[in-house]
Amino acid sequence: MAQKWTRERRLEHTRNLLLDSAETAFADHGFAGAALDDIAEAAGYTRGAIASHFGAKDDLFLAVVERRLQRLAANFDDVIGSFEALNDQLVDELVKRWRSVTTASRADAALNYEFSLYLLRNPDARERLAPQRERMIQWIASYIINHVARLGGELRMPAETLARLLVASTEGVLMGSHLDDQDLYEPYLQFVMANLVLPGN
DSSP: OOOOOOHHHHHHHHHHHHHHHHHHHHHHHHHHHOOHHHHHHHHTSOHHHHHHHTOSHHHHHHHHHHHHHHHHHHHHHHHHHTOSSOSHHHHHHHHHHHHHHHOSSTHHHHHHHHHHHHHHHOHHHHHHHHHHHHHHHHHHHHHHHHHHHHTTOEESSOHHHHHHHHHHHHHHHHHHHHHTTOOOHHHHHHHHHTTEEOTTO
């Protein structure tokens, strides 16, 4: 028997379709070039649906970025949470997972840079998002501390500093891998792991 769709489920379905369409549009055309009418039409709705679910174009854009960050965090959590030691096998698995969630198309790299450029060009948005970005940094730092301790390692630098470097450098790894057609994922993660003291070393 088919499951009946609740109002909440219908709203979530509509929201996800709009986010999918917006993610493609922002990656392909940039923030300024993406038209709300086109985004709504591609998702099968009118522009009014965007307004009712997200509000202004800025809010839609930020919702797209936030959803991508949540997906990325969940994917890494699945991998790290399943390992019991810091070793080369963990690096290999992290590289595979990172590729799988960020290299489906060059749109991923484009969207990351589009978001950074948007914040640089919009001081009001940057100020509004500052608390959210700081929470993300602190979450990453806490995540690093907890998992490194669980796996029996130690950090060579403060976790918060490493977290800020991870956020700042990830965009460059994504973009460089596409621009130069060079796989930078594995050497980058090896660079990150070099900041960890492994058990027995």
